[in-house]
Amino acid sequence: MEQRDIVIVGGGPAGLAAAISAFEQGTTNICVLERDVQLGGILNQCIHNGFGLHTFKEELTGPEYALRYVKRAQELGIECRMGTMVLDVSPDRVVTAVNERQGVFSIQAGSVVLAMGCRERPRGALNIPGFRPAGVYTAGTAQRLVNIEGQMPGREVVILGSGDIGLIMARRMTLEGAHVACVAELMPYSGGLKRNIVQCLDDYGIPLLLSHTVTRVEGKRRVEAVWVAQVDESLRPIPGTERRYPCDTLLLSVGLLPENELSRGAGVELSPITRGPVVDEHLQTSVAGVFACGNVLHVHDLVDYVSQEAAAAGASAARYVQGSDDAREADKDVARIPVVAQDGVRYTVPSSISPDLMDDKLTVRFRVGNVYKDRFVSVYLGEERVSHRKKRVLAPGEMEEVVLKRADLCSRPGIDRIVVKLEEE
Amino acid sequence: MEAAYDVVVIGAGVSGCAVARELSRYDARVCVVEREEDVCCGTSKANSAIVHAGFDAQTGSLMAKLNVEGNELMWELAEDLDFKVRRCGSLVVCTDEQSRPGLDDLLARGKANGVPDLRIIERDELKEMEPNISDAAVCALWAPSAGIVDVFGLNIALAENAAQNGVEFVFNAEVSDVARQGDGTWLVKTSVRDLRTRCVVNAAGVYSDVIHNMVSDDKIQIIPRKGEYMLLDTTAGSHVSHTIFMLPTKMGKGILVSPTAHGNLLVGPTASDVEDPESTDTTVEGLAEVASKCALTVKDVPLREVITSFAGLRAHQPGHEFIIGEVEGAPGFVDCAAIESPGLTSCPAIGRMVADIVSSLLGLVDKPDGSWVAKRKGFVTLEGEPLDVWANLAKRDKAYGNVICRCRHVTEAQIVDAIHRPLGARSLDGVKRRVTAGMGRCQGGFCSPKVMEILERELGMEPEDVTKSGPGSELLVQEGGE
Known part of the structure; x- marks a missing residue:
């Protein structure tokens, strides 16, 4: 079986920062496994600016931010296998993956860094009543269609949820010629960054309806309208406040969930609150030698913090493989x-x-x-x-x-x- | 004018496709017309997916007979046609001692219906079988012959096998009229083309009354009965290991909690009569009812793991009985109408029964020996399979190394197969129902754009023409304006 000091699952901002940091700590036998055909993860579709203010003291777009890490990883000669989907991480750190070139293969890793990121909560998780037509997209899926595929998911848009991707997509769809009727937010406050509310909604005259939710989706084949109602303090729609918004598209930005299926398979203990691994000061999970960072650990607001956290995880993973067996055993019993x-x-x-x-x-x-x-x-x-x-x-x-x-x-x-x-x- | 077909089957749900598959044994020209773009788009796609044991229906009814027969036939059919079924057994749970006689009645009825191996189990045994059973559970009716089935898989398998054996399918063909011609043949008018046939089978689900009433003065009425469901992630799939029913009350059969053939947990359905046979929308009240009532039989159902909710319409008629047979005064027009629960379970038996009726009406003869293909190869599933199975496939075809749907581990190879089968997928939902891409916890969030791209490539479509589920459900709008 192939042996690696560190296998990093995910080549997005977290995985890359972890790999670079581990390498710089002197552990160079690293392999990054990335399921997409290119590195950079979700940043590749985040073509707006505002990334890197903390890390680089300048305002970069998502792809630009990613590219700095991709270039650094390339300079260091870190092996990154793209188009590679990890299928299993075992408790003793055998990472099994599949890609077109190698088929199904396994790597015995000295340590593993989990950096799989997160996914968007889908419509189904909200139980929004009504039909299930075309035209209901998560904000991130719409973002991919617009920014990567160059396609337009709709023209008349209602957005449910004021998470950052939803706010960004309100502006993006407007710039692409769509009309965004409103952003409805269930809570009495937005789930996104203040700066995004100002730059993506206020600047474009898009109303943010706090304490509102979508109560019904109309249209059997394609969205024809959605109903939006105000909610009371216990988040229940208030009768009589419903308003019908004719539209062809409903975008959802209603929460991100760490993608921890592999972690669960490895026996990693998960937090019911973050839905990410429970970790110690070295970002080590409950399984020795398995570390976690980025949005798979807990959902971040800024990528800069992902990079910082991932660098710490990468350094910890390197320290783990550099240490002796005795030291690792001793660490287990520490207070x-x-x-x-x-x-x-x-x-x-x-x-x-x-x-x-x-x-x-x-x-x-x-x-x-x-x-x-x-x-x-x-x-x-x-x-x-x-x-x-x-x-x-x-x-x-x-x-x-x-x-x-x-x-x-x-x-x-x-x-x-x-x-x-x-x-x- | 000579009839082009011996039989036209209206409707490509499980009933219509089971009939078509049985008819394909004969040397006959058979055509299935379907108003949707694919098979399994109506009642067949949105139900509890249970292979019922057969104790519910009144003894002596056609429903009881076909249910028990259908259950018996299902397992062999699944072997022949390679779709997923699992004989997990079902439990009807009684939650108060006063209701016990109701359970005894069910047991007696089941025995009279010929259901094998039924027995009543007491709380201790029940608790052992289902650790998450409600604390209120007193006893249960255990029916080991019940099971769960992949409804899409079953419906598609029947259709594919029928097509393999020469049955023609016409999609997006809504029937506007069925009329008997002077020469005794039938003219079926559809939005695609008109079909002249010697015999018509009405398997039109919630519209089977409309089709029936086109040819008969003895009117029937279908009252669509809506059932709403919530589907939970595979992480909740082992919360119960059998299908858990509530003891039927005068309020109805109640909410079931069941594993599914795809490894999820299903809770539902509600039951409310509706007027509009198109109203497959979920409601606030319905979903709330599902969420609250599932707790009557099963503890701690992890409702926060819900990944989608949906509603289906049962083709209910006031007499609550299947309507199967040649319609009086309409020689050659055969009803396969009002097929509601246990219609899915019954479909293998319904197929045989209707094909028998048709073949004796038309004097059909079997295809020449060896020319009828009984078996069909199912779609490849990788999720949950040993990895060496996947490894071997990936060695032969590198497209098995390209994972498209990350939640359910579906590769490009499987999606391409789904598209290029006989009656292949033409839409996102078509792909989803065949190979489960987009059926997982992210509900297509990640894979939809990729599946759309594969559909475009394989079918030579423009991006704007790719649909979720057929014409009218286009996923994109034209660049640069209306």
């Missing part, structure tokens, strides 16, 4: 402190930390469950508050982070938990 998300914080990544193994500084990422104004993000080590930072606005659409210092943890032996929470004062 861990759980990171607890409380009071508005939905989850944290990682969800446990070993002060002995962590780097000097560790970024803990999280999302909040509602829109909060003027709250403090607090970190408690045991009972003691060690960080208290005021944020003017916190919203579910934006990822937040706190940084933990190893010195702080090591100077407080015996703490039983690390709490990240929101506080009013």
